[in-house]
Amino acid sequence: MLRQLGEATAGRTRLEVITHVEGQARPLPPAVQVALYRLAQEALNNVVKHAQAYRATISLDYEASGVLRLRLEDDGRGFDPSAIPAGHLGLGIMRERADAIGARFQLRSRPDGGTVVEVDWHGQDRQGSAP
Numbered sequence: 721m722l723r724q725l726g727e728a729t730a731g732r733t734r735l736e737v738i739t740h741v742e743g744q745a746r747p748l749p750p751a752v753q754v755a756l757y758r759l760a761q762e763a764l765n766n767v768v769k770h771a772q773a774y775r776a777t778i779s780l781d782y783e784a785s786g787v788l789r790l791r792l793e794d795d796g797r798g799f800d801p802s803a804i805p806a807g808h809l810g811l812g813i814m815r816e817r818a819d820a821i822g823a824r825f826q827l828r829s830r831p832d833g834g835t836v837v838e839v840d841w842h843g844q845d846r847q848g849s850a851p
Contacts, residue, residue: 721757722778729764729776736775737764743782752841755821756780756790759814763792763837766810771796771835790839798833 726737748756760778767776773796781789804811811827818825818839829835 722760722780725760725764726778729768733768735768735773738775738777740779745782752821755817756839759817759839760790760792762810762814767794767796786843788841788843792837793834795834798829798831798835800831801827801829
């Protein structure tokens, strides 16, 4: 589904979207599937609306340790995460979705340096539920 999301986003915008899936795939609880998809969707929407990026990469990595890592990276203009104006709810919604499934949410960005959103879900420890 992440590949389809990337293709659909690229098809309706000028953004090149590259999708990588690595590791041994395993079944995920439906709530985790939905939350990760929605996180990726919101992150890509933010790239399209704000980043002025040429390329975005979506990576889903099933690590041997049991951690599932979703990472979205863009080559856009970046921003100062501590200076997000009131009314911009996208990042808060992404944090809430990650929290709802017991995942760790991390955002790194700096002006003129692109943005990285990373979500780590520890499938062995938590079963998660969607908001």
